[in-house]
Amino acid sequence: MTATPTTAGPTPGTPETIGIPVVSGVHAAPAPAAEVPTGWPGTVCGPTGHDEGGTTVTLPRQGAPVPLAADLWWVPTGAANAYLWRDPDGVVVLDPGLPGEEDVVLDALARLGGRPQDIARIVLTHWHSDHSGAAAALATLTGAEVLAGAADAAVLRGESRGTPPDLTEDERPVHEAIARAAGTVMDAPRIAAARDLHDRDRLGPGGGAVARLVGGHTEGSVAVWMAARRAVLTGDLARGTDDGGVAFGLFHVDRARTAAALRELAAPDPVVAGFGHGPPATGSAASALRVASDGVAEGDGLGEER
Template identity: 55%
Template sequence: MTGARAIARDLWYLPTSASNAYLWRTATGSLVVVDPGLYGDEATVLGAIAELGGTAHDVESIVLTHFHSDHAGAASALAEATGAQVCAGFRDAAVLRGESPAPSPDLTAAERPIYESIAAAHPENMRAPRCEVSVELEHGDAVDAGESMIVHAVAGHTWGSVALHLPHCAAVLTGDVAINGPGGRTTLGPFNVDRDRARRARRRLAALDPRIAGLGHGPPLLRDAGEALRDATDVFAGPS
């Protein structure tokens, strides 16, 4: 079993090897995959789709909340396996295509040893994966024709970060604007290019007053998500 878990009607949470993927079935029956994970995690995603009674050809879109490899590394392989279009925020799309360099995060003192440890153990995961993005997302775009998944631009973690709002089920998919951090606390994600902007983005998502939040890492919030996002800590904060 791959472990896909329903968190709302037609919305599933799927832990991958280093982050979280989400599967959403649209009103027309097609599937949207959000953040398929590291290279190799495409097999986990395809296995979950099969368990839900679908096939690779049901995947219409692969949406990337940002370019980091733990979220986007499997996108190219999954697109090849499914024929789906890849969608990303317009500034991150250029990084994924190799047209622009990946910006370095502005690390705090608390983040630096964590970042260096990951870089030493998995240097391949610190490079932006290459992927042909065919749809560049901007704030207010609808991922589907029924306008059931709305794009929110949330620059700060990366310059092209996006979050996704599903108003019909009072859910948001935050990417790394918010994660389930140490001790199970909801916190701002680490390794941001602009921490203040990331904090403001988190507050904007809280203002949507979602009931459910699918976070970038760790279990999703299944109730009172808006309150949890408003009260989120920043456990990685510290002098840069």
């Protein structure tokens, strides 16, 4: 299917589409937990970056789907966060993770009663490989189309080079530590069939999710707004923190644009906010997004946890 522009409010998907049980409410029961070192890529970092002291935090086990709203689940992939939701024509996967983590997504889907062929679309918030690396393999396994913001889709197709982040002094050692531990995430995978998304394109026939072209993190970054669920998925504009807070994201091409995007995404008063890294915010997501944006001091690449 082709994503089509809309300004209309979305409606929720129907529960009969696939065998995934409907989830009501926005406060999820805790998933099985595992202790992981905060210094490993993909886990939650404190305000000064990776904790070299070996402190641990409790996160859901890799691949364990956590319900956030009706027909919306958070799936920690290991490197980052994926999200699944149901539309009338199938399942949508947001940011399936690094190469090889397509199996994590498929396992999460199976736990929910779904099958690979139930996946209709793979949406990418941006081209960095910790979010997009598994997309090509997942598309091959499922037949799903791959969608990304137009500028980032061009990078994935190999038509242009992605703009490197404008690292602050504080961000440089964090970026270098991630590169040493797991290799660069700034190499775009090749996805020849990646299709362009534009602002306010619908991400399914029911209008349950709408793409917002926000930029800031990369030139073509997109966020996803779900009006019926009162949920927003920000990608790497912001990040969840190990104390349950929300902080400004890392490694942006345009910090001012990112901050403006967070304020815009907070305006519809979402109840749930899901991030590219770290646990989602529930209950007071709008205020958390505003605080994350307002708490970014000039030159402070790691922002403040609030």
